[in-house]
Amino acid sequence: MANRILLTVSALIKDNLRNRFVIFWIIIFPLLLTLLFSLVFGGFSSYFHVVVVVNGNDELAKFLNTTRIFEGVTSIPFEYALQHNYIYVNVNNNNFTLYTSQQNEIFIPSLEAIINEYLHQSLSSNVEFNVVKVSNFTYYDYLISGMLGIITLSNGILGVIGVSAGYYRDRLIERLATSPLKSYEWVLSLVIYVIIITIISMLVIIILGIIYGFIPLISLTFILVLVISTLFFSSLGTVIYGLTPKDKIFLSEVVANVLVFPLMFLSNAFFPSYVYPPIARVFIEYQPLSIIITDIRDLTIYNTLPNLLEIIVILILALVLLYISSYKLLRLREID
Structure with missing residues (x-):
């Protein structure tokens, strides 16, 4: 045979x-x-909308959904977010740690500006951002x-x-x-x-x-x-x-x-x-x-x-x- x-x-x-x-x-x-x-x-660093996982502030995730750039979600594990090339935002009071891939780095300044706008509406101040590149993932x-x-x-x-x-x-x-x-x-x-x-x-x-x-x-x-x-x-x-x-x-x-x-x-x-x-x-x-x-x-x-x-x-x-x-x-x- x-x-x-x-x-x-x-x-x-x-x-x-x-x-x-x-x-x-x-x-x-x-x-x-x-x-x-x-x-x-290939010149696009992402696709139309960028998913942002917010850990520690559900209201911020809802606010991100009002923008035309970001889609805010919650209750997604950190590992899952990385595997699907999402930006992950960990919120601790006014300290924000943003985990991003190389592909999504270009969106970080816009995301920080939107977070500042949200905090301004919430009458919060003294915000601190820490950006961590977690992978070299590209399109x-x-x-x-x-x-x-x-x-x-x-x-x-x-x-x-x-x-x-x-x-x-x-x-x-x-x-x-x-x-x-x-x-x-x-x-x-x-x-x-x-x-x-x-x-x-x-x-x-x-x-x-x-x-x-x-x-x-x-x-x-x-x-x-x-x-x-x-x-x-x-x-x-x-x-x-x-x-x-x-x-x-x-x-x-x-x-x-x-x-x-x-x-x-x-x-x-x-x-x-x-x-x-x-x-x-x-x-x-x-x-x-x-x-x-x-x-x-x-x-x-x-x-x-x-x-x-x-x-x-x-x-x-x-x-x-x-x-x-x-x-x-x-x-x-x-x-x-």
Whole structure:
């Protein structure tokens, strides 16, 4: 079995990595998307509104919400605030300690002015500010880590469907059906191929990130999360292709694009969920790609372990979808 899978994966790599269309999707497309957002938004030190966590003065948080720059919130732990690039304000009488990332430093003078205005209305004086830079986090860190999640989505779904549709169009599936290859071996070969091209895409994006000054924290846990994420989206791709008519190749590709691009742009890949309209925030925060990107950011930027339950659920869903596609939807022949 292992030998047949390895031979099939080797054939898939040789066939597809010589294809300019495939090279575009796994290398050129993520590079162009990253460059586009870095050039357009990289000069911004933050996104439209800056979240400020206020500890020790709920009224100040409410006052910040009346401004057009800041969104004041309370009851958020210090560690959580840092991981989500919020400004954290600790209030002790008239002593204010402001914890900020490098990205948000530009907003500190405005925040101090607004706090002074609030204190003036409260008839308080003798305010003292202490500013502490807690990280070198920039938008480039946010963008590159988000792109690492996006490549698991695009390579996973589009990679599986592109190869499957191409093999059906070129009648190579018929040749595979006459070989000893089992249906589940074919599906596993597709998934392993997609994981390999995802690693290639990841290396390209990380090299670009290093140019921007983003040095990700690479660990075995990060590689595992990347593999599980790719496994999930590629298994979703096998199900999509299995459910669409094989004689209408364009249909599976249309369905894939209709799914991939909304998930891509309605996620936290490029901007945090709080910059979107309230009606969309819950979806953006909890859709699969956003969950995966959050886990990747926790690992590559903050060296924090992801939510284990989320990873287990994603893995279980991936295995269930792979089983369905292997034994129900992508059978090479009627009887295996």
